Amino acid sequence: xxxxxxxxxxxxxxxxxxxxxxxxxxxxxxxxxxxxxxxxxxxxxxxxxxxxxxxxxxxxxxxxxxxxxxxxxxxxxxxxxxxxxxxxxxxxxxxxxxxxxxxxxxxxxxxxxxxxxxxxxxxxxxxxxxxxxxxxxxxxxxxxxxxxxxxxxxxxxxxxxxxxxxxxxxxxxxxxxxxxxxxxxxxxxxxxxxxxxxxxxxxxxxxxxxxxxxxxxxxxxxx
Numbered sequence: 001x002x003x004x005x006x007x008x009x010x011x012x013x014x015x016x017x018x019x020x021x022x023x024x025x026x027x028x029x030x031x032x033x034x035x036x037x038x039x040x041x042x043x044x045x046x047x048x049x050x051x052x053x054x055x056x057x058x059x060x061x062x063x064x065x066x067x068x069x070x071x072x073x074x075x076x077x078x079x080x081x082x083x084x085x086x087x088x089x090x091x092x093x094x095x096x097x098x099x100x101x102x103x104x105x106x107x108x109x110x111x112x113x114x115x116x117x118x119x120x121x122x123x124x125x126x127x128x129x130x131x132x133x134x135x136x137x138x139x140x141x142x143x144x145x146x147x148x149x150x151x152x153x154x155x156x157x158x159x160x161x162x163x164x165x166x167x168x169x170x171x172x173x174x175x176x177x178x179x180x181x182x183x184x185x186x187x188x189x190x191x192x193x194x195x196x197x198x199x200x201x202x203x204x205x206x207x208x209x210x211x212x213x214x215x216x217x218x219x220x221x222x223x
Contacts, residue, residue: 012041048195053123055190059116062186066179067109072158073172074165082174085109085154104154111148112187118142119190126199136203139196146191152184 010023017037026032031043045051066085073082083091085108092101118138125135155177162171 014039014041042197043195044198045193045195048193048198049123049126051193052119052190053127055186055193056116056119056123059183059186059190060120062179062183063112063116066176066183069176069179070174071176071180072162072174074169075172076169082172084176085180107148107150108154111145112151112183115142115145115149115187118145119194122199123194126202131199131203133203135199139199149187151180151187155180155184 011020012023013020014034014037016039017034019034019036021034021041023032023042026042026044028044028046032041033039034041069084070082071085071088086105089101089105089109092098092104119142122135122138122142125131125138158177165171
């Protein structure tokens with residue numbers, strides 16, 4: 001059993017105190033707060049879709065670069081070696097750290113790719129006159145990809161490792177190391193500029209066409 005959508009999309013329940021209230025019309029950049037607990041319910045972003053689209057494209061380009069060029073290089077006893085993010089996960093796997101390798105691959109490669117890919121598809125679908133239902137499906141799953149995307153955690157781990165091995169080897173930061181830091185801020189900016197409520201209100205739900213379809217079937221069966 002599924003609930004039926006309300007015709008009045010301005011009704012909203014506060015996620016903090018459960019107060020049912022009606023959202024007012026907001027100007028771009030303005031926000032609405034709950035009168036009971038004073039929590040922000042919604043902030044209307046300015047030009048949300050276009051800004052998010054531009055930031056998502058930039059994040060996609062930086063992601064490709066970050067996973068294509070070396071992240072770190074080491075020189076020790078005259079021997080030099082370098083690795084990429086995926087190469088680091090592969091190295092962990094080959095040295096018996098399968099669980100760590102899977103976590104690195106999931107949080108630093110797969111989840112960010114899904115986060116960027118889902119957002120790009122959502123924004124492109126939302127630019128249509130009536131966004132299809134699959135946009136809503138991606139919107140429901142997008143927060144999960146954002147939760148598992150932990151590039152910043154990986155970067156902190158890399159910095160700690162660099163400090164520990166600095167006395168034993170010469171560390172050469174790669175281009176990907178700097179690109180990944182930029183990508184962290186791009187992903188944060190992408191999320192802060194995205195207005196999911198604006199997209200939810202535009203999605204074309206199947207229930208909207210049900211009465212008309214039923215009416216057509218009755219008309220077609222009428223002698």
